[in-house]
Amino acid sequence: MEFTARMIAQALNGTVEGDPEISVNTFAKIEEGHKGAISFLANPKYEHYIYTTDSSIVLVGLDFKPAGSVKATMVRVNDPYQALARLLAMYEQAKPAKKGIHPTAVIEGSARVGSDIYVGAYAVISENVAIGDGCSLYPHVYIGDNVKIGSNCTLYAGVKIYKECIIGNNCIVHAGAVIGADGFGFAPVDGKDYIKIQQIGNVILEDDVEIGANTCIDRATMGSTIVQRGVKLDNLVQIGHNVVIGENTVMAAQSGIAGSTKVGRNCMMGGQVGIAGHATIADGCKIGAQAGISGSIREENSAVLGSPAIDGRMYIRSFKYFVKLPDMNKKLDDLIKTVDSLKNK
Numbered sequence: 001m002e003f004t005a006r007m008i009a010q011a012l013n014g015t016v017e018g019d020p021e022i023s024v025n026t027f028a029k030i031e032e033g034h035k036g037a038i039s040f041l042a043n044p045k046y047e048h049y050i051y052t053t054d055s056s057i058v059l060v061g062l063d064f065k066p067a068g069s070v071k072a073t074m075v076r077v078n079d080p081y082q083a084l085a086r087l088l089a090m091y092e093q094a095k096p097a098k099k100g101i102h103p104t105a106v107i108e109g110s111a112r113v114g115s116d117i118y119v120g121a122y123a124v125i126s127e128n129v130a131i132g133d134g135c136s137l138y139p140h141v142y143i144g145d146n147v148k149i150g151s152n153c154t155l156y157a158g159v160k161i162y163k164e165c166i167i168g169n170n171c172i173v174h175a176g177a178v179i180g181a182d183g184f185g186f187a188p189v190d191g192k193d194y195i196k197i198q199q200i201g202n203v204i205l206e207d208d209v210e211i212g213a214n215t216c217i218d219r220a221t222m223g224s225t226i227v228q229r230g231v232k233l234d235n236l237v238q239i240g241h242n243v244v245i246g247e248n249t250v251m252a253a254q255s256g257i258a259g260s261t262k263v264g265r266n267c268m269m270g271g272q273v274g275i276a277g278h279a280t281i282a283d284g285c286k287i288g289a290q291a292g293i294s295g296s297i298r299e300e301n302s303a304v305l306g307s308p309a310i311d312g313r314m315y316i317r318s319f320k321y322f323v324k325l326p327d328m329n330k331k332l333d334d335l336i337k338t339v340d341s342l343k344n345k
Helices: 005-012 045-052 080-094 312-322 325-344
Strands: 013-018 037-040 057-061 071-079 178-181 184-188 195-196 204-205 214-217 226-227 303-305
Touching: 005 057, 005 080, 005 325, 013 045, 013 325, 057 080, 057 325, 071 080, 071 204, 178 204, 204 214, 303 312
Parallel strands: 037 057, 057 071, 178 214, 204 226
Antiparallel strands: 013 071, 184 195
């Protein structure tokens, strides 16, 4: 499958500088470019590669001014990174989709599945499940009783959706993710034993949610754990029972949110962020990698770093002193010795 620079520019509302008829059939990083590939330049740190890349086409911003000769054909667009995302989506959609139901799949008689779907080998669709049109369930997917899944969802190999959970439209759940396992609830008895608190709620994923591989989202004790529209969770993320994650929030790998915490809309979290239970995180907050959040962040659009997390600017200023602590300690020791010597005299 090949696309010319002219076709790409038309699809992206861009303009061509160079040969409009040059064609590409694959993608490559700009530093690894080769003939027949399209690359992009969004980060100025990579600009030097555009003068040496062998890619046939490079997506660049409208304001990019080359400092030297560029042999590749350039397609100018508003945002090269967004344009790349759109092209990759077009490329993926052009591939033939898997269809049909594998003979080893188990679909209970009370289940209702839509049209134009794919169900892979050894997938299990349990009692009273409802699945919308255009969904793809890859091998070894398990769908528990009474689960509802909207249209155009993709569940990759080994995904497990426990009973009663609800998945919206256009959701993607990557391999090994578990949606709706029991929340971590145990009541201590006599200081040595525990009684399990039954988790009778469910998980709701709203429309356009993407869940990374091996991520776990626990069902609510009562009510619902809710992942709202447009949320993107990376691999190996843990979401506790009764958590609510606001629209369009993104979380990087190995982050965890303890039970009953409410996260606002449009938040961004780096890798290995930990948030304690029953906290409230305001809309638009940015939480740096490995930050530990022990309580609520109530000011919208806050940026925090560190563990325990503090204001990002304060953390950076404080860190300058932290790295100087060994020298400061030595100077303090020398000062104490000097004072003691003066006292002795």
